Amino acid sequence: MLRxxxxxxxxxxxxxxxVVAGVAGIGxxxxxxxxxxxxxxxxxxxGSVIIDLLPAGMVNxxxxxxxxxxxxxxxxxxxxxxxxxAGLGGVAELRRRGAGxxxxxxxxxxxxxxxxxxxxxxxxxxxxxxxGLLLAYMLLSTLVTRLRRWRPARAALAAxxxxxxxxxxxxxxxxIFGALAVAAAVGGRVLVGAANRISxxxxxxxxxxxxxPAPPVPTGADLGITDLSPYLTPNEDFYRIDTxxxxxxxxxxxxxxxxxxxxxxxxxxxxxxxLALPLVEHVATLxxxxxxxxxxxxxxxxxxxxxxxxxxxxxxxxxxxxxVLSRSEDGFTAGTPLDALQDPNRQSLLAVGxxxxxxxxxxxxxxxxxxxxxxxxxxxTKWVVELKVTTFAADExxxxxxxxxxxxxIKLASRIDVPGNDVDAGTVAxxxxxxxxxxxxxxxxxxxxxxxxxxxxxxxxxxxDTWRQWRYxxxxxxxxxxxxxxxxxxxxxxxxxxxxxxxxxxxxGYHSVxxxxx
Numbered sequence: 001m002l003r004x005x006x007x008x009x010x011x012x013x014x015x016x017x018x019v020v021a022g023v024a025g026i027g028x029x030x031x032x033x034x035x036x037x038x039x040x041x042x043x044x045x046x047g048s049v050i051i052d053l054l055p056a057g058m059v060n061x062x063x064x065x066x067x068x069x070x071x072x073x074x075x076x077x078x079x080x081x082x083x084x085x086a087g088l089g090g091v092a093e094l095r096r097r098g099a100g101x102x103x104x105x106x107x108x109x110x111x112x113x114x115x116x117x118x119x120x121x122x123x124x125x126x127x128x129x130x131x132g133l134l135l136a137y138m139l140l141s142t143l144v145t146r147l148r149r150w151r152p153a154r155a156a157l158a159a160x161x162x163x164x165x166x167x168x169x170x171x172x173x174x175x176i177f178g179a180l181a182v183a184a185a186v187g188g189r190v191l192v193g194a195a196n197r198i199s200x201x202x203x204x205x206x207x208x209x210x211x212x213p214a215p216p217v218p219t220g221a222d223l224g225i226t227d228l229s230p231y232l233t234p235n236e237d238f239y240r241i242d243t244x245x246x247x248x249x250x251x252x253x254x255x256x257x258x259x260x261x262x263x264x265x266x267x268x269x270x271x272x273x274x275l276a277l278p279l280v281e282h283v284a285t286l287x288x289x290x291x292x293x294x295x296x297x298x299x300x301x302x303x304x305x306x307x308x309x310x311x312x313x314x315x316x317x318x319x320x321x322x323x324v325l326s327r328s329e330d331g332f333t334a335g336t337p338l339d340a341l342q343d344p345n346r347q348s349l350l351a352v353g354x355x356x357x358x359x360x361x362x363x364x365x366x367x368x369x370x371x372x373x374x375x376x377x378x379x380x381t382k383w384v385v386e387l388k389v390t391t392f393a394a395d396e397x398x399x400x401x402x403x404x405x406x407x408x409x410i411k412l413a414s415r416i417d418v419p420g421n422d423v424d425a426g427t428v429a430x431x432x433x434x435x436x437x438x439x440x441x442x443x444x445x446x447x448x449x450x451x452x453x454x455x456x457x458x459x460x461x462x463x464x465d466t467w468r469q470w471r472y473x474x475x476x477x478x479x480x481x482x483x484x485x486x487x488x489x490x491x492x493x494x495x496x497x498x499x500x501x502x503x504x505x506x507x508x509g510y511h512s513v514x515x516x517x518x
């Protein structure tokens with residue numbers, strides 16, 4: 001039996017369902033972009049593509065006649081276009097189940113292409129579009145299913161006709177979801193707009209030249225081997241581990257830091273005051289305590305910042321203090337040994353720059369801490385806003401009550417990056433990185449199967465605070481082989497072979513890989 005064709009009222013209500021779902025999709029995608037990546041807002045991405053495609057005359061016309069309202073108006077036009085298409089998707093879904101998915105899929109493709117063409121796109125930037133449109137279609141399907149249960153033509157019956165519960169259920173659901181969709185769209189746009197304004201402020205920021213520049217990276221610091229971790233890790237590839245569900249969005253003009261606690265004088269400083277101080281540039285490797293043996297939660301970068309010891313010297317810590325509890329804008333805390341921050345031979349920085357540019361938002365913009373030689377959970381506070389001079393007896397950082405050790409010195413470690421799982425027989429480059437931050441690497445050795453340990457060639461480095469590349473020319477023979485690496489630090493200490501999990505104070509053990517030789 002054929003299903004009756006939809007009536008005109010049903011078609012109208014189906015379009016309304018599509019509009020509600022479309023508005024919800026816009027709001028959800030913006031909220032997801034706020035959480036994951038502001039560059040992933042499909043609405044803004046499509047608007048940016050349109051601006052790039054418009055002839056210069058139209059762009060200038062918009063600026064001349066619309067002023068600062070040009071972008072909001074463009075975004076409104078894009079949003080209306082999305083909503084109109086979503087309305088058509090609602091009608092299509094009513095006529096044939098699943099047909100609306102094709103329309104919403106088309107909207108998603110346009111959004112994903114626009115995101116891909118924009119700047120700052122990474123894997124996370126594609127999530128908002130997918131999540132937003134997927135949930136929007138689920139909402140559309142739910143509303144249209146309710147609509148099918150209600151025949152609007154019944155409204156034409158006599159006034160004393162019994163109330164239609166399907167009609168009431170559909171109208172209530174549509175009203176509730178409609179209100180939530182509008183709230184999500186407005187809230188998401190406000191949040192993404194704020195994030196984008198801070199992102200623009202970061203882009204426009206020009207960092208001062210360092211008073212004390214880092215030594216040039218030696219030519220021999222990077223061995224140039226394919227798939228070997230580069231000496232300096234690009235910002236977009238640098239690992240990110242923190243407790244922030246949403247990256248704090250901090251206006252540098254509103255940022256300040258306070259030094260409080262066991263000090264003779266509390267000190268505060270604004271971002272402009274920080275930039276006006278003599279800044280130091282330093283290359284340092286950071287490592288996460290949760291890094292497994294052979295893991296990639298480690299990276300090397302050139303940092304620009306102000307020595308924390310100088311700021312503490314202004315505050316003059318009082319006798320008995322042995323820890324500084326740093327606090328992030330999002331409430332995270334880390335307890336760092338005071339003597340490490342006061343060490344004149346350790347470049348512990350309030351960092352504002354990373355690899356020649358302002359800190360990325362996800363890496364602590366506008367200011368974070370960098371302390372060579374300590375795991376990040378006790379030292380590398382991002383979005384830092386307070387330093388409390390205190391004691392380990394009186395205060396604990398975020399992770400210490402959860403079972404992690406209080407002081408967190410980095411363990412000597414080494415890793416094999418290449419070769420891959422399958423190679424041809426002959427001379428094969430075995431290479432990787434080794435680190436012992438603030439101590440340095442003296443040697444690296446490689447073992448093939450159960451054979452003797454053989455010394456590897458070491459690359460150059462800017463100093464003991466960074467990792468060091470190494471290389472071994474392996475005369476590979478056919479068969480399956482196990483390659484193992486170990487390192488010795490500058491003090492002559494051999495890497496600990498005992499296998500240990502990251503908790504409570506960092507993993508240990510030798511990194512091994514299995515290679516098949518053809």
